[in-house]
Amino acid sequence: QSALTQPASVSGSPGQSITISCTGTSNDVGTYNLVSWYQHHPGTAPKLIIYGVSKRPSGVSNRFSGSKSGNTASLTISGLQADDEADYYCCSYGGTSAFNVFGTGTTVTIL
Amino acid sequence: EVRLLESGGGLVQPGGSLRLSCAVSGFTFRDFAMTWVRQAPGKGLEWVSSITDSGHSTYYADSVRGRFAISRDNSNNTLYLQMIGLRPEDTALYYCTKDQGHMDFWGQGTTVTVSS
Numbered sequence: 020q021s022a023l024t025q026p027a028s029v030s031g032s033p034g035q036s037i038t039i040s041c042t043g044t045s046n047d048v049g050t051y052n053l054v055s056w057y058q059h060h061p062g063t064a065p066k067l068i069i070y071g072v073s074k075r076p077s078g079v080s081n082r083f084s085g086s087k088s089g090n091t092a093s094l095t096i097s098g099l100q101a102d103d104e105a106d107y108y109c110c111s112y113g114g115t116s117a118f119n120v121f122g123t124g125t126t127v128t129i130l
Numbered sequence: 131e132v133r134l135l136e137s138g139g140g141l142v143q144p145g146g147s148l149r150l151s152c153a154v155s156g157f158t159f160r161d162f163a164m165t166w167v168r169q170a171p172g173k174g175l176e177w178v179s180s181i182t183d184s185g186h187s188t189y190y191a192d193s194v195r196g197r198f199a200i201s202r203d204n205s206n207n208t209l210y211l212q213m214i215g216l217r218p219e220d221t222a223l224y225y226c227t228k229d230q231g232h233m234d235f236w237g238q239g240t241t242v243t244v245s246s
Binding site: 020022053055057059063064065066067070071076106108110112115118119120121122123124 | 165167174175176177180189191192225231232233234235236237238239
């Protein structure tokens with residue numbers, strides 16, 4: 020049950036776009052379209068922002084988008100805003116042995 | 131409104147036990163799987179355990195298998211996590227989540243501290 024690999028930090032200026040990668044294996048990200056992304060502001064509960072690789076829950080801004088290619092999933096945040104500064108985690112179903120696997124987490128900083 | 135309220139955390143000595151509870155409202159509890167996720171101080175999110183809607187199937191991270199037991203009471207809309215043989219590395223904020231292939235609702239968490 021190894022964690023999915025994410026960059027430790029990504030930064031961007033207001034209005035720009037950034038992309039966070041999430042690399043797994045053929046046992047998780049590469050096989051299942053059950054990749055989700057969570058936004059976590061310290062001191063609050065994590066918030067689901069993408070599920071099923073690219074679907075957005077009701078109420079989540081369309082500035083957030085997800086995709087997948089092979090064993091790597093990606094989260095793109097467009098039109099960066101101050102409130103986007105947070106930690107972001109990917110998560111993938113890993114089959115009945117691993118079930119859920121989180122990514123290592125990425126801190127997004129707005130310059 | 132969906133609500134998940136965790137309780138039962140606290141300070142416990144290494145080797146000790148705790149039972150976490152999660153009281154749920156705002157959705158039909160018996161229709162959904164549930165999951166516990168934790169975050170150790172300064173660390174990332176870690177999946178701990180999941181249970182199917184009926185409670186018949188349970189799943190555990192390698193780090194807690196054999197020491198933690200997840201269960202649910204569908205009559206009382208409550209999720210549990212029984213923890214025994216606690217270790218300092220179990221120190222974390224424990225979140226209860228509603229799980230339908232993705233964790234769409236989270237509680238605010240309950241803190242477990244394992245220390246002598």
